[in-house]
Amino acid sequence: MTTDTLTRAQLRSRHRARKSRHQARTVAGLATLLIIVVGTSGLAWWGYQARGAVSCSGSPVTLRVAASSSVADAVQQEARAFEQTKPQVGDACVSVDVVAMDVPKVNAALVSAASLRRDPGFDVWVPESATWAKVLSRRPEVDRLLPDVFSVLASSPVVAAMPEPMAKSLGWPKRQAELDQLVALAQDPAGWGKFGHPEWGRVRVAWQDPQKSTAGLDGLMTLFAKLGAGTNADQLRVGMLRVQNALTNLDLDESKALEPLADPQLSSDEALKASIITPSTEREVRAFNASGPREKLAPVTVGVSGAAAKVGYLPLYGTSLDRARAMTAAESFRQFLTSTDGNRAFAADGWRIPNGDSGTETGPATVGAGDTAHEVKPATLELSQPTLQSISKALQSWSALERTGSVLLAVDVSGSMKQAVPKLGLTRLQLAQKALTSAIVSTSDRSSIGLWEFSRHLSGSKDYRVVVPLGAASDAVGGGTRRDAVRSGISHLTARGDTGLYDTTLAAVREVRSKWRADQNVVVVLSDGRNDDPGSVSLKALVSTLKKEQNADKPVRVFTVAYGAQADAASLSAIAKATGGQSFIAASPADIERVLLATLSE
Numbered sequence: 146m147t148t149d150t151l152t153r154a155q156l157r158s159r160h161r162a163r164k165s166r167h168q169a170r171t172v173a174g175l176a177t178l179l180i181i182v183v184g185t186s187g188l189a190w191w192g193y194q195a196r197g198a199v200s201c202s203g204s205p206v207t208l209r210v211a212a213s214s215s216v217a218d219a220v221q222q223e224a225r226a227f228e229q230t231k232p233q234v235g236d237a238c239v240s241v242d243v244v245a246m247d248v249p250k251v252n253a254a255l256v257s258a259a260s261l262r263r264d265p266g267f268d269v270w271v272p273e274s275a276t277w278a279k280v281l282s283r284r285p286e287v288d289r290l291l292p293d294v295f296s297v298l299a300s301s302p303v304v305a306a307m308p309e310p311m312a313k314s315l316g317w318p319k320r321q322a323e324l325d326q327l328v329a330l331a332q333d334p335a336g337w338g339k340f341g342h343p344e345w346g347r348v349r350v351a352w353q354d355p356q357k358s359t360a361g362l363d364g365l366m367t368l369f370a371k372l373g374a375g376t377n378a379d380q381l382r383v384g385m386l387r388v389q390n391a392l393t394n395l396d397l398d399e400s401k402a403l404e405p406l407a408d409p410q411l412s413s414d415e416a417l418k419a420s421i422i423t424p425s426t427e428r429e430v431r432a433f434n435a436s437g438p439r440e441k442l443a444p445v446t447v448g449v450s451g452a453a454a455k456v457g458y459l460p461l462y463g464t465s466l467d468r469a470r471a472m473t474a475a476e477s478f479r480q481f482l483t484s485t486d487g488n489r490a491f492a493a494d495g496w497r498i499p500n501g502d503s504g505t506e507t508g509p510a511t512v513g514a515g516d517t518a519h520e521v522k523p524a525t526l527e528l529s530q531p532t533l534q535s536i537s538k539a540l541q542s543w544s545a546l547e548r549t550g551s552v553l554l555a556v557d558v559s560g561s562m563k564q565a566v567p568k569l570g571l572t573r574l575q576l577a578q579k580a581l582t583s584a585i586v587s588t589s590d591r592s593s594i595g596l597w598e599f600s601r602h603l604s605g606s607k608d609y610r611v612v613v614p615l616g617a618a619s620d621a622v623g624g625g626t627r628r629d630a631v632r633s634g635i636s637h638l639t640a641r642g643d644t645g646l647y648d649t650t651l652a653a654v655r656e657v658r659s660k661w662r663a664d665q666n667v668v669v670v671l672s673d674g675r676n677d678d679p680g681s682v683s684l685k686a687l688v689s690t691l692k693k694e695q696n697a698d699k700p701v702r703v704f705t706v707a708y709g710a711q712a713d714a715a716s717l718s719a720i721a722k723a724t725g726g727q728s729f730i731a732a733s734p735a736d737i738e739r740v741l742l743a744t745l746s747e
Contacts, residue, residue, distance in 0.1 A: 203237030608645020
């Protein structure tokens with residue numbers, strides 16, 4: 146069977162040195178795997194095939210698999226089928242332990258494993274959508290645990306889920322919807338009356354949180370790609386804002402949105418008037434329709450969507466205490482899952498599987514019954530797969546446009562930031578300036594932003610200087626907006642002096658709290674060094690003060706970005722932790738923009 150394989154090196158725009166390290170790691174891993182395969186009784190190729198007499202004299206091998214809750218049952222069924230083939234690593238029998246684990250818990254386990262150099266508790270991750278792997282890879286330390294090449298076990302196109310009567314009024318299934326059409330309809334007071342159904346009321350479109358929902362995430366990547374084609378950053382921002390303004394809800398609970406369509410107490414018109422169009426997966430539409438609702442859903446392709454939730458199979462780098470045997474067992478299970486015998490459970494659960502024929506249980510979804518039944522064609526895959534950078538920018542753009550809180554940037558301009566980065570011809574500060582300029586473009590007009598620089602004694606006895614005071618991003622400042630002023634201020638930063646990290650951080654937190662606004666209020670600290678102001682507050686005193694002054698009603702979180710080998714990552718981590726924030730490590734120039742975008746999209 147042909148395996149649908151994704152190469153993350155093709156999905157990213159990596160710095161050449163970073164890419165080379167990944168390629169070397171991949172080649173080394175494959176070479177190691179080949180050696181293991183040759184030396185373990187041919188397991189990796191033939192291990193999943195049924196054996197005759199089996200001797201399990203060796204120490205048992207347990208392959209630990211963490212799977213998204215939506216696919217855990219299917220993986221569990223396939224694991225039991227795999228075990229029936231009596232797989233072995235040498236003279237040891239293999240078993241598979243599948244645990245349902247959703248993305249936040251996987252992320253926490255991987256961050257802890259990378260930071261503390263310990264085992265996360267699983268050898269393979271099977272997410273509902275492989276896009277989640279790239280979301281987690283925004284943290285460079287997590288990225289190094291995830292493979293460059295992985296197999297896709299199954300997929301489900303991302304569609305607009307809308308009640309069939311509404312979809313048919315738009316010309317479905319002969320004609321698909323367009324994004325601009327849906328946005329315009331959602332903003333039109335006439336609503337469904339334009340199509341002869343005023344009883345249905347306004348056209349309501351909503352979105353699931355892309356930080357939590359697979360359909361929301363993969364749908365956002367399609368939206369981002371479509372809006373970003375041939376546009377600059379400001380035009381993209383305007384396009385995203387236009388779409389968001391047309392949406393009824395930006396954090397939709399899909400199960401609640403579907404309740405009216407399943408409510409037997411409502412008439413058909415009442416159910417349709419209360420319904421909401423939202424991104425979903427073809428599999429979820431099939432599952433809802435199978436439940437026998439009053440009104441069925443139609444999986445409508447929106448333009449050239451191309452988005453699909455692709456179930457990935459990701460063996461982790463360097464996690465198992467018995468790595469060689471775990472790698473061999475993981476490869477054996479992967480080959481079973483991608484064989485003709487190994488993904489029946491996915492097909493039965495409504496997923497599309499590689500080489501699934503139309504009209505079979507592995508083929509596309511159908512809508513209707515009898516003479517009215519028709520096949521739902523898959524989306525045309527014309528859009529390229531999202532890069533790691535595009536995912537970070539999309540999430541940051543989405544969250545920033547709806548944000549009404551405050552973001553204060555505190556940038557280290559100490560003398561060490563003048564150091565040139567080998568082979569790039571740029572200094573550390575110049576690289577930070579490029580990353581900050583890119584990240585600040587899509588901050589919300591409704592949020593407050595500000596810019597500080599810090600070194601030592603920049604403003605009298607103060608270690609920091611206010612470049613642009615904290616205030617509404619859309620306010621008029623110096624002939625433009627405050628966002629424009631921040632962008633200009635970033636470009637004029639110059640490196641000099643020592644590092645007054647601790648006093649600056651405390652002052653920045655107090656400044657944001659004094660101008661606190663509803664929503665997220667954060668201080669982002671970017672530094673390549675350690676505090677070397679002898680007259681400043683100590684780290685212990687700083688952490689204690691931050692905890693003591695933290696106000697549950699007006700929380701202010703600190704996100705720290707440690708850049709370069711000289712950065713005091715431990716202290717920056719302690720500062721972030723004291724406020725409930727997060728710390729990021731940018732180990733290379735290519736990491737800076739990624740971690741900044743990840744910070745601003747949290």
